[in-house]
Amino acid sequence: MKHWLIQFFYHGIYFSLVKWFTRMDSNSYFFNAWDGKHFSDNPRAIFEALVQEKPQARYYILLEDLTEAAQMQADYPNQQLIFVSRHSRQYFLALAKSKYWIVNVNMPYRLRQHHNGVFLQAWHGTPLKHIANDMPADNTYRDETAKEPENWTYFLSNAPADNWIYAQAFGLGAGQLVAEGLPRNDVLVTHRDDKPYQTALRQKLGLTPDQPVWLYAPTFRDDEAKFQLQLDLDAFTQTFPDTILLLRLHPHVADKVPDLSAWPHVQNVSQYPDIRDLYLISDQLITDYSSVFFDYALLNRPMVFYAYDLAKYGDQLRGFYYDYPTFVPGPVVENQTDLFAALQQAPTDQSAFAQAHNANYVHPVSAQIVSELLVEKPHA
Numbered sequence: 001m002k003h004w005l006i007q008f009f010y011h012g013i014y015f016s017l018v019k020w021f022t023r024m025d026s027n028s029y030f031f032n033a034w035d036g037k038h039f040s041d042n043p044r045a046i047f048e049a050l051v052q053e054k055p056q057a058r059y060y061i062l063l064e065d066l067t068e069a070a071q072m073q074a075d076y077p078n079q080q081l082i083f084v085s086r087h088s089r090q091y092f093l094a095l096a097k098s099k100y101w102i103v104n105v106n107m108p109y110r111l112r113q114h115h116n117g118v119f120l121q122a123w124h125g126t127p128l129k130h131i132a133n134d135m136p137a138d139n140t141y142r143d144e145t146a147k148e149p150e151n152w153t154y155f156l157s158n159a160p161a162d163n164w165i166y167a168q169a170f171g172l173g174a175g176q177l178v179a180e181g182l183p184r185n186d187v188l189v190t191h192r193d194d195k196p197y198q199t200a201l202r203q204k205l206g207l208t209p210d211q212p213v214w215l216y217a218p219t220f221r222d223d224e225a226k227f228q229l230q231l232d233l234d235a236f237t238q239t240f241p242d243t244i245l246l247l248r249l250h251p252h253v254a255d256k257v258p259d260l261s262a263w264p265h266v267q268n269v270s271q272y273p274d275i276r277d278l279y280l281i282s283d284q285l286i287t288d289y290s291s292v293f294f295d296y297a298l299l300n301r302p303m304v305f306y307a308y309d310l311a312k313y314g315d316q317l318r319g320f321y322y323d324y325p326t327f328v329p330g331p332v333v334e335n336q337t338d339l340f341a342a343l344q345q346a347p348t349d350q351s352a353f354a355q356a357h358n359a360n361y362v363h364p365v366s367a368q369i370v371s372e373l374l375v376e377k378p379h380a
Helices: 002-020 041-053 066-075 089-097 140-145 160-170 183-191 195-204 233-239 275-281 292-299 310-317 336-342 351-357 366-373
Strands: 025-032 058-062 080-084 098-103 118-121 154-156 213-216 244-247 266-268 284-287 303-306
Touching: 002 089, 025 041, 025 089, 041 058, 041 098, 041 183, 041 366, 058 089, 066 080, 080 089, 089 098, 160 351, 183 275, 183 292, 183 366, 195 275, 213 275, 233 266, 233 336, 275 292, 284 292, 292 303, 292 351, 303 336
Parallel strands: 025 058, 025 098, 058 080, 098 118, 118 154, 213 244, 213 284, 244 266, 284 303
Antiparallel strands: none
């Protein structure tokens, strides 16, 4: 009850007062990626396109990592970057002043913009598992987010083929859905065959160009506060002694990684700021029900789906929008023995799947989205 009253005061009463005394500015933008943990994903890609289109704009960025903020200031010395902390006075001022909000996570529904503000819900992945209204009735996340879509002006969809999911899960109308592809994937489209670019990324992580590198990126489980690694790392390193395994946990559990110091060929990259770099340097992806495979398919590289709790996850925890075993573009395995065997199989062609579920398969889309949705048009 106390938490609810605090939220109601700050989001409902306090922010309404701040809005009342703050004039909205069409040259100001507010960004929230991952609630300030890192500035990445679709909001970062949109920001990078925006500074090309509007170099003199004011950019408010929710970011708690001071080191990352300092690096951004160094990278963009000529832009007005203002970093804010969640629920600070500056945070509410930034929300009130900015005409444009670009967000990839849930925002409290009582935080409503000025009239004529533009809320671009950029989201954070193409859903395979049920989300929002389609989650089980007893899932608290479902109730907490039910009203938020009323505030969204636009919602970024990865492709027209998947619009029905967002419409059903969030109750969105056709006019809200923008199915031009996810801006974060532009870099994959641009650099998927760029070996020098990928080699430079590997060097950042201390990897050589010829080392086999596999990325393991599982999703979180709603019934697990701490991710339980279902992989025998001793057996893995014995079976694949020359392979570097990158472990990337979901942001919900990224700070709860087990100690990996006993396995030097296994690296925790859960806090690495940009997963797109990890896609580009990886030769193969291991995942389960995470949306990462939709993006990774753009690279046309092997994928294996390690679904060790498939029955429980599909029937009890979440459920799926598609028939999981036949839909995913790679072998589905439910135990470690089959996983190790699948990792040594010949790859399958991902291009048809990638084109169906990524509208920007051929061309980058960030600049187009900025021009269409985030730049005020001159009056006729």
